[in-house]
Amino acid sequence: MEKISPKEIVSSIHQIGALPQTLAAVLKAVDDPNTGAKEIAKAISTDVSLTTLVLKMVNSAHYNRSRRVSKISEAVTVMGVNSLKILALSSSVFSIVGGQDLAEKFNIKRISRHFIEVASIAKSIAEVVDSGDQEEAFIGGILHDVGILIMILHFRDEYEEVLNEMSRSGKGLIEAERKLLGCTHCDVGAELVESWRLPTKLTFAVQNHHDCDSAGIIQEDSTFNNIIALADRLTLGPFEDYYPEVEQNIEFIQEISKTLKIKENDLNKIMKESIVQSIKLAQYLELEVGDLIDILSDANKKLAEMYISLEKIYLEKEELLKKSGQSQAQTQPVGVS
Ligand SMILES: [Fe+2]
Numbered sequence: 001m002e003k004i005s006p007k008e009i010v011s012s013i014h015q016i017g018a019l020p021q022t023l024a025a026v027l028k029a030v031d032d033p034n035t036g037a038k039e040i041a042k043a044i045s046t047d048v049s050l051t052t053l054v055l056k057m058v059n060s061a062h063y064n065r066s067r068r069v070s071k072i073s074e075a076v077t078v079m080g081v082n083s084l085k086i087l088a089l090s091s092s093v094f095s096i097v098g099g100q101d102l103a104e105k106f107n108i109k110r111i112s113r114h115f116i117e118v119a120s121i122a123k124s125i126a127e128v129v130d131s132g133d134q135e136e137a138f139i140g141g142i143l144h145d146v147g148i149l150i151m152i153l154h155f156r157d158e159y160e161e162v163l164n165e166m167s168r169s170g171k172g173l174i175e176a177e178r179k180l181l182g183c184t185h186c187d188v189g190a191e192l193v194e195s196w197r198l199p200t201k202l203t204f205a206v207q208n209h210h211d212c213d214s215a216g217i218i219q220e221d222s223t224f225n226n227i228i229a230l231a232d233r234l235t236l237g238p239f240e241d242y243y244p245e246v247e248q249n250i251e252f253i254q255e256i257s258k259t260l261k262i263k264e265n266d267l268n269k270i271m272k273e274s275i276v277q278s279i280k281l282a283q284y285l286e287l288e289v290g291d292l293i294d295i296l297s298d299a300n301k302k303l304a305e306m307y308i309s310l311e312k313i314y315l316e317k318e319e320l321l322k323k324s325g326q327s328q329a330q331t332q333p334v335g336v337s
């Protein structure tokens with residue numbers, strides 16, 4: 001297949017007009033400290049679906065208002081610029097595939113669910129981590145796999161082959177993408193996020209959230225990337241075999257948790273609570289993410305899978321230490337209980 005650069009892929013999507021034109025204007029207005037609620041409201045008003053979304057959210061039970069808000073400028077004041085930024089970005093990301101007939105080839109519900117779960121978990125992780133910015137962590141979660149959406153749109157048929165290659169080779173998404181397309185969803189996502197002029201740590205995490213596997217970016221100074229990478233590993237992936245090696249994945253979860261100084265109990269709590277947040281967010285964004293019972297049962301399965309793998313790793317390490325004549329292992333596994 002003809003190899004094409006991430007830049008060309010992103011610009012081809014711009015050409016077909018899949019990216020919402022209003023996003024840049026909204027982000028610019030939200031980020032400018034001199035811009036008032038009126039100007040932000042003006043930028044939002046140019047997009048009918050975003051306007052509807054903002055009014056729906058501000059009138060939802062979440063804001064607990066006694067009186068209905070019908071003006072966007074009032075909604076801006078009630079919600080605050082941070083929530084607006086999150087809503088504008090999230091709706092922009094999901095509108096990339098909105099209206100496209102992709103359901104036959106790809107499980108869009110599962111992909112959307114992955115984005116939302118990673119965002120909710122990343123936000124909860126940021127809450128317990130020193131120097132964690134919850135709003136940015138949430139946005140990082142929504143954006144981290146945006147490259148997958150662009151790849152799906154650009155390579156409609158070829159991307160299906162990538163998924164087949166994953167199950168054939170058992171080596172995961174990154175290797176399959178590299179082999180068949182010559183670049184990864186991380187390269188393409190980072191190119192897009194950079195073109196949106198978002199903070200560089202977002203671009204870094206979009207580019208590197210899988211790199212903990214090979215390049216070992218689990219250093220203390222990569223806190224933001226570690227938050228996104230950890231959240232990514234704690235959810236049901238966007239496809240089967242996203243992280244095919246369960247035990248290796250669990251070892252990374254342990255490692256990153258240790259670097260971020262997250263306690264075993266916190267991780268357990270984060271995973272359970274984020275499910276409720278994800279479902280609420282999906283409702284606000286009017287996204288179909290699947291049946292509630294399925295979501296809860298998948299979350300429980302993930303917890304059980306982690307627990308079994310952690311126990312196995314722990315027992316194997318104990319066995320090795322015993323064989324080498326040393327005393328009992330020093331550390332207990334970090335994880336869920
Ligand atoms: Fe990814």
Ligand SMILES: [Fe+2]
Binds near residue numbers: 118144145238
């Ligand atoms: Fe992901």
